[in-house]
Structures are given as C-alpha cells and as structure tokens.
Amino acid sequence: xxxxxxxxxxxxxxxxxxxxxxxxxxxxxxxxxxxxxxxxxxxxxxxxxxxxxxxxxxxxxxxxxxxxxxxxxxxxxxxxxxxxxxxxxxxxxxxxxxxxxxxxxxxxxxxxxxxxxxxxxxxxxxxxxxxxxxxxxxxxxxxxxxxxxxxxxxxxxxxxxxxxxxxxxxxxxxxxxxxxxxxxxxxxxxxxxxxxxxxxxxxxxxxxxxxxxxxxxxxxxxxxxxxxxxxxxxxxxxxxxxxxxxxxxxxxxxxxxxxxxxxxxxxxxxxxxxxxxxxxxxxxxxxxxxxxxxxxxxxxxxxxxxxxxxxxxxxxxxxxxxxxxxxxxxxxxxxxxxxxxxxxxxxxxxxxxxxxxxxxxxxxxxxxxxxxxxxxxxxxxxxxxxxxxxxxxxxxxxxxxxxxxxxxxxxxxxxxxxxxxxxxxxxxxxxxxxxxxxxxxxxxxxxxxxxxxxx
Amino acid sequence: xxxxxxxxxxxxxxxxxxxxxxxxxxxxxxxxxxxxxxxxxxxxxxxxxxxxxxxxxxxxxxxxxxxxxxxxxxxxxxxxxxxxxxxxxxxxxxxxxxxxxxxxxxxxxxxxxxxxxxxxxxxxxxxxxxxxxxxxxxxxxxxxxxxxxxxxxxxxxxxxxxxxxxxxxxxxxxxxxx
Ligand SMILES: Cc1cc2nc3c(=O)[nH]c(=O)nc-3n(C[C@H](O)[C@H](O)[C@H](O)COP(=O)(O)O)c2cc1C
Ligand code: SF4
Ligand code: FES
Numbered sequence: 001x002x003x004x005x006x007x008x009x010x011x012x013x014x015x016x017x018x019x020x021x022x023x024x025x026x027x028x029x030x031x032x033x034x035x036x037x038x039x040x041x042x043x044x045x046x047x048x049x050x051x052x053x054x055x056x057x058x059x060x061x062x063x064x065x066x067x068x069x070x071x072x073x074x075x076x077x078x079x080x081x082x083x084x085x086x087x088x089x090x091x092x093x094x095x096x097x098x099x100x101x102x103x104x105x106x107x108x109x110x111x112x113x114x115x116x117x118x119x120x121x122x123x124x125x126x127x128x129x130x131x132x133x134x135x136x137x138x139x140x141x142x143x144x145x146x147x148x149x150x151x152x153x154x155x156x157x158x159x160x161x162x163x164x165x166x167x168x169x170x171x172x173x174x175x176x177x178x179x180x181x182x183x184x185x186x187x188x189x190x191x192x193x194x195x196x197x198x199x200x201x202x203x204x205x206x207x208x209x210x211x212x213x214x215x216x217x218x219x220x221x222x223x224x225x226x227x228x229x230x231x232x233x234x235x236x237x238x239x240x241x242x243x244x245x246x247x248x249x250x251x252x253x254x255x256x257x258x259x260x261x262x263x264x265x266x267x268x269x270x271x272x273x274x275x276x277x278x279x280x281x282x283x284x285x286x287x288x289x290x291x292x293x294x295x296x297x298x299x300x301x302x303x304x305x306x307x308x309x310x311x312x313x314x315x316x317x318x319x320x321x322x323x324x325x326x327x328x329x330x331x332x333x334x335x336x337x338x339x340x341x342x343x344x345x346x347x348x349x350x351x352x353x354x355x356x357x358x359x360x361x362x363x364x365x366x367x368x369x370x371x372x373x374x375x376x377x378x379x380x381x382x383x384x385x386x387x388x389x390x391x392x393x394x395x396x397x398x399x400x401x402x403x404x405x406x407x408x409x410x411x412x413x414x415x416x417x418x419x420x421x422x423x424x425x426x427x428x429x430x431x432x433x434x435x436x437x438x439x440x441x442x443x444x445x446x447x448x449x450x451x452x453x454x455x
Numbered sequence: 456x457x458x459x460x461x462x463x464x465x466x467x468x469x470x471x472x473x474x475x476x477x478x479x480x481x482x483x484x485x486x487x488x489x490x491x492x493x494x495x496x497x498x499x500x501x502x503x504x505x506x507x508x509x510x511x512x513x514x515x516x517x518x519x520x521x522x523x524x525x526x527x528x529x530x531x532x533x534x535x536x537x538x539x540x541x542x543x544x545x546x547x548x549x550x551x552x553x554x555x556x557x558x559x560x561x562x563x564x565x566x567x568x569x570x571x572x573x574x575x576x577x578x579x580x581x582x583x584x585x586x587x588x589x590x591x592x593x594x595x596x597x598x599x600x601x602x603x604x605x606x607x608x609x610x611x612x613x614x615x616x617x618x619x620x621x622x623x624x625x626x627x628x629x630x631x632x633x
Binding site for chain 2: 086089128180242251349
C-alpha cells in the first residue's frame with residue numbers, strides 16, 4: 001500500500017466536520033506555522049519538499065511563491081484554483097467534498113507564507129454543493145479561532161471567501177480566473193506582467209491548485225525533506241489521480257509518484273483492470289489536453305522500459321511517443337472506443353470553451369471540430385487528415401494562453417498514433433458509422449515498437 | 456443571443472438584497488464588481504433565469520454599466536438568458552462520460568421528456584441540455600440540476616425515470632409555507 005498524505009482519513013465518518021478533522025490531527029500545521037515559523041521558513045519548507053503544482057503545469061510551488069512581489073503598502077493575494085474543468089479531472093471536487101478542512105488548513109498555511117490577509121477559493125459555479133460545503137467548513141474554522149483576526153494570538157489575520165465561477169473552462173487559466181474574480185469575462189491576460197507582480201486588483205497574487213494547497217499541510221507537519229523522500233527523482237510526494245473511462249474501478253486514487261502505469265491500471269489496489277473483460281486500446285494520462293497514447297506506448301516507453309506515473313516518465317519520448325502527467329486525469333479507452341469520435345468530442349469541447357480572443361484558437365478549434373465531425377460521420381477525405389495536422393500546427397504556440405495548445409495536441413497525437421483509424425473512416429465510410437475500428441495493433445500484447453517509433 | 460423583449464419589471468426582495476450586501480463585503484472598497492457572478496447566481500436561483508430588467512437592476516445595485524453585466528451574463532454558460540423549465544437537466548457530454556453512455560442518456564432523456572435540447576416541456580417543468588465535463592468523470596454518466604446543482608451520478612435509464620418522476624411529484628405537493 002502506498003502512503004496516503006491527503007486521503008489518509010478520507011473514510012473516517014464525519015471527517016468533513018471540523019471536530020473530527022481536528023481529532024485526527026487537523027490544524028496542527030496552522031499551529032506549527034503560527035507559533036514556531038516565519039513566512040520565509042514556510043516557503044523554504046515547501047521548496048525543500050519539491051512539490052510541483054498539481055493544476056497541470058507542474059511548476060515548483062515553492063519557487064512560484066518566492067517570485068511574489070512584496071511592494072510596500074499593497075495587499076498580496078492568494079487565490080485557490082478550484083475551477084477543475086479539464087475533462088477527465090475530478091480530484092479537487094473529491095477533496096473539497098469529502099475533506100474540505102484539508103483545503104481550508106492549507107489555505108491558512110499558504111496565506112501566512114505569502115503574507116495574504118484576504119484569500120479567495122475560486123470554485124467553478126457548477127460545484128454549488130462543494131461551495132456550500134466549503135462555506136460551512138470556513139464558518140467552523142472561524143468559530144474555532146483558526147480564521148479571522150489575530151489567529152491563535154499570533155497577530156496574523158486572515159479572511160477566506162469562496163467565489164463561484166459561471167461555467168467556463170477557460171477560467172481555470174490563472175489570468176482568466178483573476179479576470180473572472182474581478183467580475184469580468186474570463187479572457188486570459190497577456191503576460192507579462194505575471195500575477196506574481198500584478199494579479200488580482202493589480203496586486204501581487206499567487207494562484208495555486210486545490211491539491212497543491214492541501215499538500216502544504218503534510219509538508220509542514222512532516223517537514224519538506226520527509227515529503228521529498230516519497231516519489232521518484234523530481235516527482236516528489238503523492239498525487240491524486242482521477243481515473244475514468246472503461247475501468248473496473250474508476251475513482252480518485254492517491255498514489256506515490258513512481259508507481260508503474262501497469263500497476264495503476266491493473267492492480268486491485270487501484271483501477272482493477274479494464275471493465276467488462278475488454279482490452280485496453282488507449283489512455284489519456286493527464287486530462288484531455290495532453291497527447292493520447294496507444295496502449296503499448298502508455299505501458300512501456302519506446303525503449304521498452306516500464307512507463308511510470310511521474311512527470312518525467314510520462315513525458316519520456318517527448319511528443320513523438322510520450323505524453324504528460326498534467327492534472328492527473330487518467331482516461332482509459334477499451335477496444336470498442338472510436339479514436340476519431342473521441343478526438344472530435346474533445347475538439348468540440350475546445351471550440352466551445354475558446355474565449356475567442358485569438359483568431360488561431362477561435363477559428364482553428366472550430367475548423368478542427370468541423371473536419372473531425374465529417375470524418376467521424378463518413379464524409380471525410382484523405383486530405384482532411386493532413387489538413388487537421390496543418391491546422392493544429394498553426395494554432396500551437398500562436399495564442400495568448402495555452403488553451404490553443406491544449407486543443408491542438410489531442411488532435412495531433414491522435415493522428416500521429418492512430419492514423420490508420422482515421423484513414424479507415426475515409427475508406428470505409430459506411431462501416432465507420434456503424435461499428436468501431438477496434439484494436440488494430442495498438443494494444444497489448446505489445447506490438448512491434450519499432451513501427452511506432454518511426455512515425 | 457441577448458433577448459431584450461422581456462420587459463417585466465424586477466424588484467429585488469429585501470432578503471435578496473441583504474444576501475447581495477453580504478457578498479459585496481468580501482471584496483476591497485471599490486471592487487464591488489467582483490460580486491457580479493455570485494449575484495447573478497442568486498438572481499437566477501430566485502427567478503429561474505436572468506432577464507434584461509434583472510440585469511439592469513444588478514447594474515444599478517453594483518453601480519456598474521448595464522453592458523458590463525450583459526457581457527458577463529452572455530459569456531458564462533450557466534446563466535439562462537431566456538426562461539427554461541423549472542428543472543433543467545444538465546447532462547455531461549464530454550469524452551469520459553461519452554464513452555460510458557452519456558450519448559445514450561441524452562437520447563433517453565430527450566425521448567422521455569419529448570422535447571429537444573434547450574426547449575421547455577408543455578407543463579413548464581423540464582428542459583435539458585448537454586454540458587461540458589462536470590468534474591465527476593469517474594462517476595459517469597452524470598447530470599446535475601439547478602438551482603442547487605445537485606449531482607446525479609452513475610446514471611442509467613431507471614435512475615433517470617426515478618428522478619424525473621420524483622421531480623414531477625414534488626410539484627403537485629402543497630407548497631410549503633414558512
Ligand atoms: C485552459 C487552461 C485551463 C486550466 N484549468 C485549470 C484548472 O481547472 N485548475 C487548475 O488548478 N489549474 C488550471 N490551469 C492551470 C492554471 O493556469 C495554473 O497554472 C494553476 O492553477 C497553477 O496552480 P499550481 O501551480 O498549483 O498547479 C489551466 C490552464 C489552462 C491554460
Ligand atoms: S488561446 Fe484561445 S482561449 Fe486562450 S486567449 Fe486565445 S482565444 Fe482565448
Ligand atoms: S466528462 Fe463527464 S464529468 Fe467529466
């Protein structure tokens with residue numbers, strides 16, 4: 001059994017209440033930082049832990065914190081990113097639902113480290129139930145003296161508020177989130193200036209994912225060095241993985257970074273294998289924005305080494321044969337799933353969610369959606385496949401925010417690894433609408449890897 | 456598209472205004488525009504949708520221009536700019552849900568309610584629509600219903616039947632007075 005730092009007490013009845021959370025050792029980290037540490041000590045501990053942002057980009061949290069500008073006379077803000085809209089990702093919702101005080105405690109610790117006296121938790125509007133849960137938890141914490149003025153007699157003040165979004169994936173992007181929190185449309189800002197210099201209300205701001213903030217609690221309790229002992233190399237600590245798709249046991253799992261993909265997929269401790277006795281065809285390992293990989297390449301790298309659940313191992317092979325850990329949204333596809341249909345579905349998503357500021361993203365996502373739709377429904381041409389690659393290349397790197405890349409990569413990678421399935425949709429249009437292409441050579445038992453490496 | 460034909464005047468109740476006041480107090484002096492999204496959610500929960508007169512009143516209340524409210528209300532998908540059924544079933548249609556039966560669920564709901572996506576049933580009770588990933592992909596297929604946005608997970612036809620029947624029943628119960 002891997003170590004659990006965030007979900008250790010998840011099955012304790014009443015852990016969503018202050019009382020039980022406190023009995024289980026909750027709010028010790030707040031006591032520790034307020035009584036025995038300076039803000040700089042806290043930042044140093046988080047740096048030592050090697051914690052990397054759990055929102056998707058994997059940027060070291062301690063380093064991000066140390067970039068925060070501290071001009072005289074200006075407030076600084078911590079904003080928690082609870083927008084969680086990346087398809088395949090549902091770990092933050094799980095954490096907020098079942099153990100909300102872990103986030104509240106992390107917010108107090110992190111706000112202290114950053115010198116923020118007002119902090120916001122931005123939660124997507126669809127999660128109204130979670131917003132109510134968090135508001136109740138905040139009231140409980142305040143009642144117990146862990147929020148408000150002069151917390152535990154330390155002189156540190158903190159007010160914590162929950163802000164609902166309105167239904168827009170783009171508000172997960174940190175500058176769009178800030179715009180949204182200011183009561184505007186969620187249009188990402190052009191950077192620089194970065195939020196660390198000019199964020200919410202033009203004040204220095206840190207935006208961190210729910211899981212990153214919750215992870216500061218075990219880091220403070222056990223020390224950054226202890227945290228860094230878990231995991232592998234630069235992938236330290238534990239990570240929440242949202243497992244969905246055609247699995248026997250979909251759900252949220254806390255893993256020690258470094259378990260193998262094979263163990264995660266097939267062991268009884270985790271996903272328990274593919275549902276209905278089917279075989280695995282493909283996996284999207286880090287939320288819909290990362291490249292999709294066929295079964296053979298998600299289980300082993302092109303060098304025939306077992307693929308591990310770490311930032312580095314999943315990225316091994318670059319975009320030619322690797323992918324990314326991203327937000328940890330692990331979607332498994334069985335042999336009956338259609339890659340073209342799934343690619344079209346994701347393209348529709350990105351087109352729908354584009355904020356429309358940049359023409360490559362606004363127009364390109366719409367174009368890709370349309371072309372994929374006609375391929376899926378048997379009206380495509382062979383030249384459409386290269387057209388899609390061309391459009392995806394023209395979007396990639398040419399936009400204000402990374403949504404453009406996020407829309408381009410799933411299309412480019414699906415064609416890179418499953419081109420014959422796209423071609424089959426063109427050459428067998430009748431069949432393409434009535435049945436799926438199936439496994440071809442993408443799945444276990446492992447095919448010849450040379451073929452994949454060459455493409 | 457913004458519908459501007461609706462003209463019925465909107466007067467916010469004192470209870471609603473006091474909820475607005477509570478929200479505005481969360482932000483620094485002069486940053487009351489930050490309250491716009493939470494306030495629009497409260498308006499929609501109260502009236503079932505966000506009409507132009509309601510938006511104008513919100514602009515008055517927050518001391519911003521009406522266009523600033525329209526801009527926001529049209530950008531975010533959760534705000535209804537025209538009347539909908541009392542219960543709007545919002546079914547996730549994105550990849551992970553789609554591969555485990557969301558498409559079938561939407562067809563089933565369409566057939567059961569007898570209205571197309573976005574339309575309202577004759578009795579005014581129901582609408583449905585497909586929405587994007589609701590962050591419940593491991594419990595797919597999934598839908599949610601406002602104004603409290605309760606999630607209904609691991610859907611199947613029997614559960615949809617039960618849900619719709621129970622919502623129908625609720626409406627024939629005597630209204631609660633308190
Ligand atoms: C289109 C887009 C959507 C994003 N959605 C989310 C999200 O839902 N949650 C999140 O934490 N980060 C999301 N991010 C990443 C944030 O911009 C930001 O990097 C993150 O919140 C930083 O937190 P971390 O350092 O703790 O990971 C998104 C980024 C992009 C470009
Ligand atoms: S890349 Fe797309 S979502 Fe991002 S700012 Fe440009 S148009 Fe908006
Ligand atoms: S894809 Fe349906 S909840 Fe995520």
